[in-house]
C-alpha cells in the first residue's frame with residue numbers, strides 16, 4: 385500500500401527514536417516513496433520539526449494517553465508526535481492534519497487505533513495548552529546532560545547557544561575558485577534573483593533564503609558546493625601548497641577534501657576514511673567537481689596498514705565528534721548521542737591525533753577540527769595533546785581582525801555559522 389506523508393514521516397521518526405538511525409539516513413529512505421519536491425519537503429519538515437521540539441510534543445501526547453503504546457503499536461506513538469507537531473507548528477488546517485494522521489494510522493496497519501489517534505489529536509487541538517514545562521529539558525527541548533555541559537562551558541552564553549541550536553540553519557555555498565571569482569558568482573546569483581552575501585572566509589557565500597541546488601547556476605558542472613561557512617575555514621587554515629603531500633585523515637563525505645583541491649591545484653592529496661559507504665560520497669563529490677585525490681578506506685589510527693609512502697607535509701584531522709555544534713542542522717543528534725559517548729569519542733580523537741602526529745614531517749602542520757562545542761573534545765583535548773607532545777606547538781589562528789587566537793571555538797549562530805573548533809599544530813623541526 386502507498387503510505388501517505390504522515391505515515392512516512394512517522395516511519396522515519398520511528399527509525400531515529402526507536403532504532404537509533406540518523407535522520408539523514410532515515411529520511412531519504414522514506415522520501416523515495418514520493419515524487420514531488422513539495423511532498424518530500426513536507427516529510428522533512430515534519431521529521432526535523434519533531435526532533436527539534438521532541439520533549440514538548442512527547443509530554444503533550446503522553447498527557448492524552450493512559451499508557452504509551454508498545455510493541456507493534458509503538459509506531460503510533462511516533463505518529464502522534466507528527467500529528468501534534470502539525471497542530472502546534474505548521475499552518476496545515478487542523479482538520480486536514482487530523483484526518484491525514486488518522487488515515488496514516490490505518491495505513492500503518494493499526495485500524496483499531498484510528499479512533500484513539502483521532503480522539504487524542506482532537507483533544508490536543510481543543511485544549512491548545514502552551515507547550516512548555518518546568519524542567520530544563522522541557523523548557524529548552526534539549527537533553528539535560530548537554531545543557532549541563534553547555535552551562536559549565538559557557539556560563540554567560542549557554543542560553544544563546546541553545547537558542548541558536550534550535551533555529552533552522554541557513555544555507556551556505558562554497559564558490560569553486562577554479563571556475564570563477566566569488567564576486568562573479570554572486571552577480572550570477574543576483575541575476576537569478578537569489579540574494580546572497582560573502583562570508584568571512586575566501587569562498588563562502590551566505591544565501592538569504594535556502595533554495596534547491598537545481599536553482600543554483602552551474603551546480604551540476606561544479607560551480608559551487610553546499611558547505612557551511614564554519615567548515616569552509618578548514619581548507620583556508622590548512623593552507624596547503626602546490627607540490628605538498630597532504631593527508632585528509634577523516635575525509636568522508638569529502639567537503640573539505642574538495643575544497644583543499646579547489647583552492648590549490650597540484651596538491652598530492654590522500655583522502656582516507658574508515659567508512660566505505662561514506663567514502664562513496666567522497667568519490668561522487670570529486671567526480672562532480674572534476675578533482676583528483678587518492679581515496680583510501682583505512683583507519684587513521686593505523687596509517688602503516690594502508691600507506692607506505694612518505695610522511696605528510698600537512699594533515700587535516702576533521703575528527704569524529706559529538707557533532708554538538710551542528711544540532712541546528714541535525715536536531716536528531718540531541719536524542720541519538722548519549723553522555724557516555726563523549727568519553728569514548730575523546731579517547732578515539734586522542735588516539736587518531738597521536739597517531740597522525742607520527743606521520744607528520746618535522747616542520748609540518750596538522751589542523752585539528754571538530755564540529756563540536758564541548759571543551760573536552762576541543763580546547764581540553766588539544767591542551768592535553770600539547771602537554772604530552774614535546775615537538776608540538778600551537779600556531780595562532782587569524783581568521784579576521786577581531787579573531788586572532790591560539791585556537792578557535794566557533795559557537796553555533798556566530799556570524800551565521802555552525803559550531804566548529806580549529807587548532808593549528810606545528811611540528812617543530814628537531815634540528
Ligand SMILES: C[S@@+](CC[C@H](N)C(=O)[O-])C[C@H]1O[C@@H](n2cnc3c(N)ncnc32)[C@H](O)[C@@H]1O
Pocket residue numbers: 615633634635636637638639640641656657658659662682683684685702703704705736755
Ligand atoms: C566529521 S566527519 C568528516 C567530515 C569530512 N571531513 C568532510 O568535510 O566532509 C568524521 C569522519 O571520520 C570518519 N572516521 C571515524 N573514525 C575513523 C578512523 N579511525 N579512521 C578514519 N576515519 C574515521 C567517519 O567515518 C567520518 O566520515
